[in-house]
Amino acid sequence: MVAFLTLALSLSLVVHSWAAPATLEPRISTTIADLKFPQIPANLLCDIPFISQWICPRDSGGSSTSSSLSVSTPLGTAEGTSDTSGVVRYAVRYGSADRWQPSSVVTSWALPAGASNASGLPLACPQGTDPTQYSEDCLAMLLYVPPSVQIGSDAPTLMWIHGGSFVSGSATGPGLDGAILATNSDAIIAVVQYRLGALGFMAPSDETNLAVQDIMTAMQFLQKVVPSFGGSASKITLDGQSSGANMIRAILAVPSASDLFQSAILQSDPMDYGFLNTTMQDTLQTFFNEQLPCSSADSSCLSSLSVSDILLAQSSLMGNASSLVPAAGAAEPIRPVRDGILITSPLDSTAPFPSQTKPILLSTVLDEAMLTIYGYYTSPITVTFYDEIVNVSFGEPRAERLLSAEEYIVPVSSSNSNSVQDARPQLQVMGTDQVWRCATWTFARNWVASGGQAWVGLYVVGASYPGNSAVPECTETGSVCHQDDIEIVFGTAPSPTSAQSALINEMQARYKAFLTTGNPNTDSYPTWTEATSTTIDALELGGSGNYAAGACNVTYWGEYVEYDYQVYDI
Template identity: 65%
Template sequence: MVGLVSLVSVALFASSIWALPAARHSPPEGPLKLPLPDPGKNNLFCVVPFPVIQKLLCPRQGTSSQTTVTTPLGTAHGVSDTDGAARFAVKYGSASRWQESSVVSSWELPNGATDPTALPLTCPQNTTADSTMSEDCLSMILYVPPSVQSGSGAPTLMWIHGGSFIVGSATDPGLDGSALAAATESIVAVVQYRLGALGFMDPSGNTNLAVKDIVTALQFLQKVLPSFGGDTSKITLAGQSSGANMIRALLAVPSVSSLFQSGILQSDTMDYGFLNMDIQQTLQDFFNSQISCDPSDSECLSNLPLDDILNASQTLSDDGGDISAAAGLAEPIRPVNDGSFITSPLDSTAPFPQVSKPILLSTVLNEAMPTIYSEFTDPVDSSLYTTVVNVTFGTPRTERILTTAVYEVPQQTAAGTTVDARPQLSNLGTDQVWRCPTWTFARNWVQNGGQVFVGLYVVGATYPGNDQIPACLENGAVCHEDDIEIVFGTVPSPTSAQAALTQEMQARYSAFLRTGDPNTGSFAKWTPATTDDVHPLLLGGSGEASVGQCTTSYWGDFVQYDYQVFDI
């Protein structure tokens, strides 16, 4: 068996680097030389007539007036947007470096700000300027529409951003929750959490700090939601990519089950599984070797330069698959099944626990396309295709995959034509990492007591970064992250199909937040999954998706998932 070299081994491009505003990373054609905005302050690019730049650098413009709400933690200062929603940026938790977080004792604006229009600095990550990030980053942004402010008992959707656990923030493009809050008549809370080694690699061995940050955020909401008209028993966790992975981790934490009622998981990379303690220890030992402090020297660790930590974290992220084949190359830093906090792998490697929460699972049509077409910018011939599959899957999975019609080696169809196996690689990666393990998870959830609704987006909106990938711009393509702006209602100049799907998804989410069932109005019947048929609804299309190779006898059986191969 060759070490795990996933088809999405460069998923940092698909689910993290490309998730950032253009000014934070370097696209293939070279870096975009623009200064980063100072959160909460006017910026030159916010007043020039370039909509794309405004969208990337100025996602929260148009505030009109200040507003206050009295909470048990003190007076909340916010601003009312032009659409009427009130936005409150707040620090929800405090934590010393590599210590567990706790709920704040008083209402504070993020990062010591005095202006309620100020937005939180990001958690430390290698792709942002020092002036835009801070270790004091446990903040969230609450969006509260007028219909909720004047009433009580509204549900809350708490959104957890993606970014492969190493990048991202509550202010990423498209995450302005004003429209979503107004459409669903709910409170939308967009939360950020510690990333990379700061969130998962405490040198002393304590892990899952980032997951526990989300628990702290939930505990904060329990204290303040009634002041904004919210019902603390109606909190739904929602997130995309690693944000969805975070929700799956919390579903495996019995001690926090009472803090939320349901989950919405979009494009979770379920093939990877959680890490086990043996893999985590191997990664932890490597990380500790990269820093100049003894794990027991708390003073040294506290004074360690942030750049040293970020560099060591990046090295671990880059080399994770070489350090431990089971960790993989895509997300070697991720939640850990430690047996005490997270108590189950929630996959097919161990008995599945009894569950009860309703969940909604979705993937998009071309999840792996950004990765494949970024890694392979030229056509992939038959020989290279075979090599890639073999290096990725080893024996016996390669032989089984290549004898399957939809994944078999493409043949030249006419003299002079060029074989291009990238479509096969994209389909294979989508099935392997996202679609099929998600459907397997759905079956397991139903079999053990829960209700699940499964969807597949066949209409999307090109997310910033994906517009650098020609394949993602082709008619009908829906790439990883292209569902985000649909859900939030932040698509710039939406087509009629995009506008219709946004209206549908926001109506379905509104119903799900209240009842655990996304069926509402005159929209097509969304049938809940069973152990035999997951009934994947085509979101933006008509009817249900074909099963393809996501059957109980193929992925997870005839061809095992990575979490099965490596017993993680």
């Protein structure tokens, strides 16, 4: 097994001050495999674990409301609020669950915790933020119903699952107002939240994947109620970004969830991270249980624990996970588990894919790793230090193979071979390829080889997400950082440029087609070519033509250079 350098900086519920490296040779404290969890200032990422989405400057709680509308559903009367465009927003509790127990669909329509009337918004699930902003009773969603959808419309529903490394985020995160997307796709948009972190994955009784079951509960709720709003119970499409996409990948590996949705969209899924297996989870669970002031068998004590005690134990686990289980890493150590009961397949290249029939859209952005690399290494790094990072992160033979690849070689100045060269561009390309782009392309080939349909895209235009602008490189012309696709899809980019507006229109048209037909092509835009088991024609989203494969060819990443899920497969 290859030895990996783990994060030296501890993760805690307290957001510590951060100082940029003072020299060109900073101490290595993270690996390429940890790119999903950047060690950067607290204000850079709205969905960084333990940092509240509430610090983000952009209001995303929905359009201003002006009237109230009632709809009769099988679960009771739904009260909503309408904005000036006619889109009606409904805040609702979709599920209920006792602590560390599976969730079930509610038996009556009810406002979520935090909403005292139809215009209210749900509190987030517990996370490292102001306790007044979250509630353990948090299984809630926001439904956006456009005026074009009426009883009998048989309209599709898109269910959005937020990111946040499985430990932060909510249905009211920045840019997640579904009104514009609902209007332009003629679809119901459901933005959901689910139990996070230890409350969603680390039950002391060893029951895991509770958060995965929450998503299934949300789909079951939608099947019950969307016909009352004009939707079709059989036309539900899942969509999510980052860990939200990772959650969808987990759902795709749950046979019992297959009849709950028709198709899926995965945006910026860090597919280099496989699911945890039961051996890995048992080690993490044991450590977590040891941090609690209760025996794992003392149900009374566990029930009476404060949320802050649970979050403190979660913080300790997050800080130690990568040393306990190297495969867990520091980015998403709390994540779905292939337990053989709910999740039955790794859904990666370590085992044959189960047969597939669903169509999927897979997308990444141009510079997925830029926020991490340039946020941490704020000054240029030398070629020597770059080589050291790669060697420590990957070990042999992977490091040697990567450093000899054309895509990752740092160009030497023709005028002075001894001059300092900034190796950050190559490091961010390598991180983008490993964690996101090439892993996604491999997944697409596997999906198609198993009978499914897949379309792969890459955003070359984005809208800077709140916090990303703190890394200057993410605001440079042509840069598209992690999360910069969110406000394109939702159409919520503030003061969009002409290029952004054009891409918003295109993506919402393609989503409308995909939600309706299972194919993202529309006569108004160039053909988006399906992936095959050997070829990926990744459409440039916001550009023209297809994005070059580079190192993401069929014989390089995943074969010549293994992904982490292959290295750590046990």
